[in-house]
Amino acid sequence: MVPLQLLLLVMIMKVCGGSRVTDSHTERPRIKRYAINPVGHKWTHHNITYRIIKFPNTLNADDTRKAISIAFTKWSDVSPLTFCEVTDGNATADITIGFYTFNHTDCWSSPLHPCFDGLNGELAHAFLPPRGEIHFDNHEFWILGKSRFSWKQGVWLNDLVQVAAHEIGHALGLWHSRDPQALMHPNATYTGQRNVAQDDIWGIQRLYGCLDKKRVCDPWARLGFCERRKTFMKKNCPQRCDLCFEPLEAVATPTPPPANVKIKMVPRGKVVGFRCGTKNPRSPPKVSWYKDGEQILTSIPGYIIMKGRDLRIVANEFNEGVYTCRIHRRGDIISANSWAIRLKPEEPSNS
Structure with a gap:
């Protein structure tokens, strides 16, 4: 059995340079851009507790608590989740939060738990459920404010509310979004x-569903507010009006595999390997991997291992899909290969 700690994916948030990212397709139909971790990790209860176990050097404890509380509220306002801080040092909490420097906890011994890099660069990282840890770089200058x-x-003053809210999204089970306006976009720090x-x-509602905020949702719905005041009802009564999720027609359908891609039936638990392109030591190309159109940014030990031209997966429900590798050179895609993986039906037991 793979140890639990090897199944945890660390999500890293970095300061990104370059030009401001804008959405040039705002007039086109909305498509799904958020990404839920492909392993499917999420909390199995809605009343989540958290505890700050190490405070920053540049911000007092009261302002730190206030910033973290505001960040959690951003998610409780749009989901059925509630968050409560645990201040008893002996009590356990679902999510622990700490501010650390270069070497913290087990970062030197775990490739999934990188050490911090000092001032600027990486600001924070978080672990998916059920580990529930958020780490901030204590070399940074943290403030309560933009x-x-x-x-x-002569330094950047970093908005703790903004960075914490992004990392909380990871600690709840979200990956990075491709929507440049989203809090979960990897450039959210730069765009503010x-x-x-x-x-x-x-x-977040795909993971945890949604709850109506008002007790008068039924009378409002009978008055036709679901159709006539859709924005208002989506905010206050999404469950009553069936507005929890985006319309199905607005969800981007994964690009179908090329016609020559054969579906490979694989027994559950089997390790399947792929190799992208041929080895060229003189001019090694850049290789990127995708699952059902979503780029795989990092390995998930126990599920997906990505190393250069090679990708290995463990056949299970989460890993079914179409895997594509693309070879880039000088910014152009020079070749692509796809494989469709499906679980082989298990034979019924004779007992």
Whole structure:
């Protein structure tokens, strides 16, 4: 059996440079851009507790608690989840939060738990459920307020609310979104996005469902508010009006595999390997891997192992799908290969 700690994926949030990212397709029909971790990890209960076990050097305890509380509220406002801080040092909590420097806990011994890199660069990272840990780089200058550059100190002052809200999304089971307006977009730190966007709401509600916020939802629905005041009812009575999720026609369908891709039936638990392209030591190309159109950004030990031209998966319900490798050179895709993997039906037991 694979140890539990090897099944945990660390989500890393970095400061991204370059030009501001904008959405040039805002007038086109909305498509699904959020990503739920392919392993399917999520909390099995809705009343989630958290505890701050190590505070930052640049922000007092009261403001730290306030910032973290605001960040959690952004998710409780759009989902059935509730969050409560545990202050008793002896009590356990679902999610633990700490501010650390280079070497913290087990980062030197685990490839899934990177050490921090000092001032600037990586700000924080989080672990999927059920591990429930969020780590912030204590070399950074954390503040309660919007991120800005301090000319007096010569450093960036980082908005703890914004970064914490992004990392909480990972600790609840979300991956990075492709929507540049989303809080879960990897460039959210650079763009300054502080609030959950519609794409984030769709993602969290896909994991945990939604609850009506008002007791008068039934009378409002009978008055026709579901159709005439859709935005208002989506905020207050999404369950009553069946507005929890985006319409099915707005969800991007994965690109079908090429006609020459054969479906391979694999027994549950078998390790399946793929190799992308041929080895070229003189000019090694860049290789990217995709599952059902979503890019695989990192390995998930116990499920998906990605190393250069090679990809290995363990056949199970989460890993069924179409795997595609693309070879890039000088920014162009020079070749692509796809494999369709399906679970072989298990034979009924004779007992």
